[in-house]
Amino acid sequence: xxxxxxxxxxxxxxxxxxxxxxxxxxxxxxxxxxxxxxxxxxxxxxxxxxxxxxxxxxxxxxxxxxxxxxxxxxxxxxxxxxxxxxxxxxxxxxxxxxxxxxxxxxxxxxxxxxxxxxxxxxxxxxxxxxxxxxxxxxxxxxxxxxxxxxxxxxxxxxxxxxxxxxxxxxxxxxxxxxxxxxxxxxxxxxxxxxxxxxxxxxxxxxxxxxxxxxxxxxxxxxxxxxxxxxxxxxxxxxxxxxxxxxxxxxxxxxxxxxxxxxxxxxxxxxxxxxxxxxxxxxxxxxxxxxxxxxxxxxxxxxxxxxxxxxxxxxxxxxxxxxxxxxxxxxxxxxxxxxxxxxxxxxxxxxxxxxxxxxxxxxxxxx
Amino acid sequence: xxxxxxxxxxxxxxxxxxxxxxxxxxxxxxxxxxxxxxxxxxxxxxxxxxxxxxxxxxxxxxxxxxxxxxxxxxxxxxxxxxxxxxxxxxxxxxxxxxxxxxxxxxxxxxxxxxxxxxxxxxxxxxxxxxxxxxxxxxxxxxxxxxxxxxxxxxxxxxxxxxxxxxxxxxxxxxxxxxxxxxxxxxxxxxxxxxxxxxxxxxxxxxxxxxxxxxxxxxxxxxxxxxxxxxxxxxxxxxxxxxxxxxxxxxxxxxxxxxxxxxxxxxxxxxxxxxxxxxxxxxxxxxxxxxxxxxxxxxxxxxxxxxxxxxxxxxxxxxxxxxxxxxxxxxxxxxxxxxxxxxxxxxxxxxxxxxxxxxxxxxxx
Numbered sequence: 070x071x072x073x074x075x076x077x078x079x080x081x082x083x084x085x086x087x088x089x090x091x092x093x094x095x096x097x098x099x100x101x102x103x104x105x106x107x108x109x110x111x112x113x114x115x116x117x118x119x120x121x122x123x124x125x126x127x128x129x130x131x132x133x134x135x136x137x138x139x140x141x142x143x144x145x146x147x148x149x150x151x152x153x154x155x156x157x158x159x160x161x162x163x164x165x166x167x168x169x170x171x172x173x174x175x176x177x178x179x180x181x182x183x184x185x186x187x188x189x190x191x192x193x194x195x196x197x198x199x200x201x202x203x204x205x206x207x208x209x210x211x212x213x214x215x216x217x218x219x220x221x222x223x224x225x226x227x228x229x230x231x232x233x234x235x236x237x238x239x240x241x242x243x244x245x246x247x248x249x250x251x252x253x254x255x256x257x258x259x260x261x262x263x264x265x266x267x268x269x270x271x272x273x274x275x276x277x278x279x280x281x282x283x284x285x286x287x288x289x290x291x292x293x294x295x296x297x298x299x300x301x302x303x304x305x306x307x308x309x310x311x312x313x314x315x316x317x318x319x320x321x322x323x324x325x326x327x328x329x330x331x332x333x334x335x336x337x338x339x340x341x342x343x344x345x346x347x348x349x350x351x352x353x354x355x356x357x358x359x360x361x362x363x364x365x366x367x368x369x370x371x372x373x374x375x376x377x378x379x380x381x382x383x384x385x386x387x388x389x390x391x392x393x394x395x396x397x398x399x400x401x402x403x404x405x406x407x408x409x410x411x412x413x414x415x416x417x418x419x420x421x422x423x424x425x426x427x428x429x430x431x432x433x434x435x
Numbered sequence: 436x437x438x439x440x441x442x443x444x445x446x447x448x449x450x451x452x453x454x455x456x457x458x459x460x461x462x463x464x465x466x467x468x469x470x471x472x473x474x475x476x477x478x479x480x481x482x483x484x485x486x487x488x489x490x491x492x493x494x495x496x497x498x499x500x501x502x503x504x505x506x507x508x509x510x511x512x513x514x515x516x517x518x519x520x521x522x523x524x525x526x527x528x529x530x531x532x533x534x535x536x537x538x539x540x541x542x543x544x545x546x547x548x549x550x551x552x553x554x555x556x557x558x559x560x561x562x563x564x565x566x567x568x569x570x571x572x573x574x575x576x577x578x579x580x581x582x583x584x585x586x587x588x589x590x591x592x593x594x595x596x597x598x599x600x601x602x603x604x605x606x607x608x609x610x611x612x613x614x615x616x617x618x619x620x621x622x623x624x625x626x627x628x629x630x631x632x633x634x635x636x637x638x639x640x641x642x643x644x645x646x647x648x649x650x651x652x653x654x655x656x657x658x659x660x661x662x663x664x665x666x667x668x669x670x671x672x673x674x675x676x677x678x679x680x681x682x683x684x685x686x687x688x689x690x691x692x693x694x695x696x697x698x699x700x701x702x703x704x705x706x707x708x709x710x711x712x713x714x715x716x717x718x719x720x721x722x723x724x725x726x727x728x729x730x731x732x733x734x735x736x737x738x739x740x741x742x743x744x745x746x747x748x749x750x751x752x753x754x755x756x757x758x759x760x761x762x763x764x765x766x767x768x769x770x771x772x773x774x775x776x777x778x779x780x781x782x783x784x785x786x787x788x789x790x791x792x793x794x795x796x797x798x799x
Contacts (some may be wrong), residue, residue, distance in 0.1 A: 107571065107600050204473040234472050236625040236668055237798055243736075261600045267738050291739045302602065304739045350740035350761040373609070376633045376657040376670050377716045377757065378740075394740060396759040397716040397778075434602050 070135050072097045072255055073118060078127035080113055080279075087113040089279040090127065093334070095257065100249055102270030103259045104303065105384035108132055110279040111259040112151070112227055118257060119148035119206045119225050121282065124143055147221035149212055151228045155200040161211050162187065162196040162337075168219030186218040189212075189248050190241070206233040210241070224256040225248065230265060242268045263303055267291075275299045297344055297421050298432040306346040306419065307391040308428060313337045320415060327387040331362045332418035349394035354409045356382060362415040369407045383411050438463050439484065439589065439621065446479055446645075453479040454490070455645040466615055466622045468632035469472035471642035472668070472798040475577075477625045480642070481591040484623065485514050497589065510589075513582030517594040518564040519574045521566040527577050528553065534585035552580040555614065572603040579611065583618065590615070592624040596631065604628075608635050629669045633657055635691045641665050658714075661701060663785055666712045667796040673718065673754050674792060679784060689784050692750040694728050697779045702786030710792060712784045715757035717778035720744065720767060727774025730754070732767050742766050746773060 071094040080088040085349040088110045095101055104112050116122040116413040117129065120136070128135050131144050154274035155164050155423070162183050187193050200208055209232045216224055230238045231244065246269040249256045260266050266273050275282040275290065275298075283303075294300040297308065301423035311325035321334035323343060330345060337343065358364055367383040370390065378396045381403060383392060391411060395402070403409060424431045439461040453476045460740035461467050462512065469477045473799040482488040484495055486507035495502050516619055521530050531552045535545045553559040558574040566574050567637040575595060582590065595611065612635040626632050630638050633653040641648040641656065641664070649661050660666040663674065676679055677691035679702070687700040689711050723729055730775050737760075744756040756776060758766065767773055788795035 106602065146780055206473050234798065235629055236472065236627070239671060259600070263601065264738055268736050287739075288737050291737070299654075305602075348740065353761075374635050374653055375630055376653075384487065396741070396757070396761075397714075397781075434600070 071095060071130070072132065074130045075117075076130070078124045078129060080117060080122065081125050084168055087162070087279050088117070090280070091281060093274070095255060095272045095285070097254065097255055100246060100256045100258070100269060100271045101274060102209065102272070103274045103276055104261065104263060104266040105152065105276035105304065106261060109276045111276055114263070114276065115148065115225050115227050115257065115259050117205050119146055120144050121148065129249040135405070136298060139299050142221070144225035145221050146225055147216045147219040147277050148225045149216040149227060149229055151226045151231065155208060155211055155215070157200055160197050160199060161192060162241065163216050164200065164211055165214045168215060168221075174219050182218050183214075186214040189244065206237065209233055213245070214339070222255060224254055226256060226258040228259055228261070228412065230260070230262075237266055238265070238388065245269060250277045253294065273303070275303055277302065294419070297346065297424060297428065300346045300419060300421075302434065304348060306348050307352070307434070309346055309389055310423075310428060311343050313341050313343060315339070321420070325387070326389060328365060328385065328389075330418065331415045332420050333416060338419065342423035344421040344423055346421065347391065347413055349392045350382060350396070351417040352391055352393040353377060353412045354383065354393050354403060355412070356409060358410050359412045361412040363418070364412045367409055367411045369405050369409060372403065438498055439623070440496040440499075441484070442494040442496065444480070444483060444495065445491050446476075446483060446488060449493045450643075452645050454483070457493070457645075459640060459647065459650070460619060461623060464611065464619045466624065466635060466637045467640060468636035468638075469623060469640045470627065470629065470632040470669070474799070475642040476645040477642050478593055481593055481623055481625055485512055485591050486510055511553050511587050513585060513590040514588035515575075515578050515582050515590070515592050515595045519566075519571065519578055519598065521574055521577055522580075523566055526563050526565055527558060527569070530566070530577055531580050531584050533581060538585075544629060548584055550717070552584045555583070556580040570603070571599050572607050575599065576608065583614075583620075587633045588620055590620050590622045592622060593625055595624065595773055601626040603699055604631070610780060611635070633669065637752065641668065659699065659783060661772070662714070663710060663712070663788060663792065664793045666783070668798070671715050671755055673713050673715065674796070675713070675752060675754070676787070677709050677711045677784070679709045687784055690783055692748065692752060696777055696782060697782060698782035698784045700784045702784060708787035710787055713777050713781060714784045715743065715755040718754060718756040718780040719776045719778070720746070720758060720773045721776070722774070723772045724774045727776060729772065729774055730772060732771045735767070735769055746775060749774065764776060
């Protein structure tokens with residue numbers, strides 16, 4: 070039985086439709102990550118799960134029982150808000166021990182749980198400090214520790230790492246997942262950081278305009294995204310408009326403003342308009358002409374250095390731009406205005422139906 | 436044109452030394468990022484330059500002249516910070532014109548400048564919108580435009596993109612950088628985001644505990660850091676304990692758990708404990724080979740364009756490895772046996788820190 074399920078849940082704020090007939094099941098032990106831009110409904114969804122908001126339509130089940138009207142205490146869930154709400158007059162240790170104490174654990178047990186949890190978020194040395202003596206990132210870690218120590222089965226984490234320095238965030242995201250898994254908890258974690266989502270989630274939900282755009286394991290969602298907006302929000306890609314000119318066996322020949330691109334044909338019908346998408350790391354650039362399905366000439370327009378990789382933006386002969394990401398590239402490499410070959414494999418081309426509202430609407434991130 | 440010099444700048448808040456003897460030179464039209472963990476003093480530094488804080492000692496020179504006696508409003512500095520501070524009751528256009536109104540700029544000139552700014556930030560179609568009708572990214576662009584409209588050439592940006600969504604932030608940083616290049620602005624941009632600094636800075640200043648740790652171009656800072664702190668701070672790093680066997684000029688031979696590698700050298704102590712640095716993308720994985728450094732995959736994380744592995748070597752050392760998913764192999768699974776090879780050209784060796792590695796790389 071699912072630990073938590075939503076059946077056709079709708080939530081409105083005045084005229085704004087925040088969540089639109091959303092259905093989902095979360096099982097015991099799952100780590101679900103919800104990824105979406107600002108205003109996509111992520112926090113609303115989490116608050117409905119926590120019992121901080123009531124749905125306008127639909128039913129929420131906890132352990133198979135409908136709980137629409139039930140408050141947060143009876144859901145065995147703990148909500149860790151984006152803005153850490155710590156007790157200002159209690160020490161860090163006392164803040165973390167609050168949950169176990171409230172559940173009737175003896176002082177010694179509660180304090181031991183609290184100090185173990187503080188160790189996990191690397192704040193043991195600040196156990197006796199008051200919240201206002203800590204940086205924002207530290208306070209967020211205390212809030213996280215308080216949630217972990219609360220004894221609830223379901224953790225509802227609203228951007229738990231957003232106020233933490235980028236470098237520490239890298240270390241902590243693996244840590245959060247380890248803690249949740251080792252403690253046998255279930256977690257729902259909201260974020261707008263795709264690397265974080267991929268690192269922590271068993272499953273990823275892409276939310277946009279109050280609707281689930283895609284839901285599945287990170288690899289599947291990345292490799293076979295359900296639509297253009299998913300590909301754009303999760304990993305990003307270069308997109309091209311094209312028309313199916315011909316299909317030969319498994320291969321479709323797609324004309325994209327003067328270029329003929331080979332793509333997997335699947336269920337494409339002739340003369341239908343399509344959108345093609347290419348992940349940056351699948352696009353190669355070279356001086357010679359490699360033996361790949363798709364090879365075009367282009368000119369480097371910009372080079373962006375990212376530490377572990379470089380991103381090149383290349384203008385193709387038809388005027389369209391394509392991005393390429395090269396890892397471990399610390400050589401001089403290519404420069405702006407260099408003439409290069411751009412190549413990619415047929416199987417790396419993602420093909421989407423032409424969207425009803427046009428490409429640019431699909432790529433809007435708000 | 437503005438050139439900025441900080442000479443032995445210190446700032447105390449009570450007993451806390453927020454800045455300790457900070458000296459730095461920023462050239463005209465240079466884009467410098469100050470990167471460091473929370474509490475390292477990076478915000479205090481630019482607040483001193485802006486005139487919001489008074490330094491306890493040391494000097495700030497703009498174009499060779501001390502600004503000690505110059506009021507904030509006369510320093511000709513544009514200042515933008517993380518919390519977007521637009522006037523909620525003014526339209527985009529009126530927000531942009533605000534600085535000019537205060538300076539009693541004639542109205543026709545004001546209109547010209549405001550229109551220029553609207554074009555610059557690409558928001559002419561939103562000129563009559565109020566801040567709350569705009570996305571966070573758009574609001575921050577207006578804040579930048581307003582600062583530019585004042586005619587300042589020295590810009591101080593304190594986490595200007597910190598409040599924005601990841602996807603918006605990544606795009607906006609390039610817009611910001613392009614704007615600065617096109618207008619020939621001198622910029623000091625404070626951030627805790629390594630990728631942001633690496634991707635837009637001419638030079639990066641790494642700070643820790645109120646001091647400058649090192650200054651360099653992004654590729655120097657990332658690939659050839661001079662300190663363990665920087666090595667760990669600007670990206671994931673393998674810091675492996677070893678022993679220096681031989682030194683040969685700028686290179687050395689180092690022994691890690693019985694395996695010898697060649698690496699660039701920062702330390703000079705032959706026969707002593709050392710730390711060898713190599714980034715995850717410069718470690719390569721293959722199926723087990725007879726002479727390779729063998730280990731077993733402990734963890735695999737799919738990161739879209741990358742697979743991140745944690746490999747435990749047979750000697751019990753954990754090594755992080757990143758492999759582009761564009762390399763068409765299927766990758767490795769948990770518990771699979773592998774051989775590791777480390778890329779000599781991208782390894783550095785440091786003397787073992789007296790205070791221990793944990794302390795040397797601590798973010799607090």
